[in-house]
Amino acid sequence: MFLFFLWGCFFSNLVQAQESPEVKIGGALRFNYNLSSWKPEQKSRGGDFGYDMFRINAVAAYRGIYVNAEFRHYSEAFGGGMLKQGWFGYRFNEAEELQVGLTQVPLGIQQYNSHNWFFNLGYYMGLEDDHDMGIKYMNLGEKWEYQIAYFKNAEELNFGDASVVSPSRYSYDVAGNNKEVHQGNIKLLYKWGDSLKSRLGVSAQYGGLYNINTKRKGDHYALAAHYEADFKQWNLKTEAMLVSHNPNNAEGVSREIITMAAYGAPYEVASDFNLYTLAIARDVPVSWGPVSNLQFYNDFGYMQKKPASFEDSFMNVTGVLISAGNLYTYVDYAAGYNHSWLGGNFVNDFAAGNPDAKWEARFNINFGYYF
Template sequence: MFSKITLIIGLMLLSTGAIYAQDKPKVEIGGALRFNYNLSSWKEGQKKRGGDFGYDVFRVNAKAKYKGIKLNAEYRLYSEGFGGGMLKQGWLAYDFDSKNEIQVGLTQVPFGITTYNSNNWFFSLNYYVGLEDDHDMGVKFTHTDKKWSYAVAFFKNAEELNFGNNSDVSNSRYSYDVASIDLDGDGILDLRNKEVNQVNGQLNYVIGNDSINHKIGGSAQFGGLYNLDTEEMGSHYAAALHYQLKYKRFGVKAQVTKYKKSPKGPAADNKQVIAMTAYGAPYLTAAAGQTYTLGVSYTVPVKWGPVSSLQFYNDYGYLEKVNSDFEDTIMNVTGVLVSAGNVYTYFDAAAGKNQPWLGGQWTNGLADAPANEKWEVRFNMNIGYYF
């Protein structure tokens, strides 16, 4: 039986290899330079200055292909205050045919609406609990057809930058992952967990035609949470139902997500919260909850010199925390994306309650935030040249 399977796989590889045998090596280099302006309601000094305008990120993208084997990598350089340099994604892939592909490396986790469950520069609330545009180390198989598409994946762990026996997760990363945090400022890290051995499945079905189509799907993931102090394995899971509508210039993205993280840390650890990190700074999130996100968009083509289109949108997100003593988190972003040649500019009015990036409660906003926190607003403009 094993020999027959080996023979079949060998014949498949030979046949697909023949397809790509005449390919010439192809390399594409791209990237972007972005700047950011923001004015935040909770920053008194910034309001007196009229906001701040500065460097956001410089990134380099590389794509290569030869004989069916592809490379896709993106490296980003943020300021030191936002984590410095980091690899957003980097994977090798092989196309069995036009519909089936396998990727190995730092690749996007197939969960929820992909590539993005949002229209704005801030992403959706799911991103801040590690459930949108997450990238981990593993292997992923994807199948894409006109009606059905699916993906299955195994991720050994999140981005691993420190290979010690008891190394904590680095804060320098693009997407949010379970990590460690110093809660009392004594220089000793607490809640020391790492994501390991995660499996993912995603299924989508498309109904409609080119003028109007509905994409209905579901996603699930399950994996381990290894505690560095007890050396015991906890677990985590997430499941989601998602829907997308495209009708002429109008678009809808909707998703309902349930997640739970169950670490096996020391007895003194608070099991109701979990540490997560990205961009050089960790914070706490509720260990269990449901998120509800809804985004709508409408694109208007224009001819204003270099400006070719305006995409208006509103993205809403709500995090209902399982622990009834925790205050829920709300986020809403209203804005417009202006496209002008290679320049893309997001104008966003982002409002949040108990959202770390939209208020003064950084560490506890997504976890046990204080009661009666008020809404905060951040006006943000991100301008980038993409090449």
């Protein structure tokens, strides 16, 4: 009933729409340099510098209905071409909006719970800047904000009868023999303050996990409390999450581990965990030729896994974002412990992990021109 109500509101307000079409095209080109502590041959040659990503953004509107899409192309090793986001939308007024398509999941701090190029730890479990296929209603008032959404499934690229989730995607989703289905989300924010601007919120999601082998559904959920503050040149983001996945796997297949996938490759993640993040940044305006601002930051994440035999995961990124016209350069020192993208064993660092693991680090510079 809620879905039909939203569509009724959608069409009943078309009479307020503008008559002339609008189209805006933008994009970005990014290159990346990295030097990793766990790659001895790369260290001996002084790191690697190469292609990261090219993207095209399109926003178009006519008679009140608009489309917002972003297509990215990475190297084949990182998934190749993929739609990062794309939705049809309608704004009822300055506060209320409806989006249908591949839209951001309203969970936790948005748009990003981080300041650096690597995101924070939750991104690697599909809990930051995640996008799924569904319908979302947003009411963004001056004091209160709330979002209600229903997602039929994650982005579907293989439309077979029993096809597995493709790893060629931007945001992490449950993969392997399980698929996310029929997920509901709700998010509530309260905003206050003048010199110290605060945003305190809670959000939750609940959905099904369809198992291709057993043809039965399990479930998953996430609960989050989050706070963001701005004071002068400072920004603070902090978040706590309780996350659980209960797959209905075939007999003999562990339910303590799920498979997740993005950027062309799957890996294992603990089914149940708590996630804690703390990110802080400070802007320093400068006037150095084209350079107008330096943003210094430190973003920290801790994944506390429920099984006692699993080793916890950590991530910390210290860096600076250099703004020079349309060129944005992230200079990051990213350190990880049992982190699949920061040394160690890619396959199961976020699951069982390794009790003998060492902290590994990657020095990274990302150059991006946005137009």
